[in-house]
Amino acid sequence: MPDFSDFNPNTVDDFVEAMINEVKDLGQSWWSTNKEIVPGYLRSLAEASLQTQAALASGLIDKDAADQAVRMQQAAFRQTVRFMKYMTLALSQRIVDTVFSLIGWALFNRTGVNFFPELVSPE
């Protein structure tokens, strides 16, 4: 979370501009991180699938072992879908936290009252 400890807007426009900038930055940084991660998982699972095929074809593993490996790969792929869903919810929470951190600091800096101690930690 960026440092909002000096945030003290005077107008709605100042407030909204800060919120939009923070949410935009958060979204961009989130996307740039996650767009690398999920393809990485898919690449890893594709590699696993090819290894299992080659190992079965060469006789390194038998049919039962190959069956177990592909079921594990299937389970990991299913989990990847759940992971993407979870990370979307986590991003939503981060946006809420970021916006209310801004609001909390603005309130604290203006009034001295801390409405969001979980997000605003004055020294």
Place this chain on the structure above:
Amino acid sequence: MKSLKIFILAPLLGACSTFDWFAPPYDAELDKSVMESHKAVSEITACIDMGLCADVASFEQREQIYTKAVAGLKTARLRAETWEPPRRSATGAEAKTLLIEMIDGCQAQLMELGERHRKNGVPQNAGFTQPVDTACDQALRAVQALKQG
């Protein structure tokens, strides 16, 4: 006047926001448990990737590592279960379920790998390690998703 409205409305909005969680808050203890398990899982999958766990005898030498990894995941699951979304937030409850499923998913993959290792050994380059690494990496990333900084 506009700024005054904001300062009146903000606490009200804030009160609403604290009741509607999209995901469980970051929990350092949960992170620690999953991180320890993740390290142990990496030790096991590295052993397989290097061809050092292909025989049954190698299981006994790594049994404690498996145990450590599973223990950390069991602790993490219990910890994750304790968070209750305020006011029965539907999205918070969904996120909690997903988080627990990812911890369970890591454990299930590891148990399956361990069972094969114990009975047959795990050959190198046969596609067994990537699903375990993937599932456990996702569990760790999910637990750390709301970590600040």
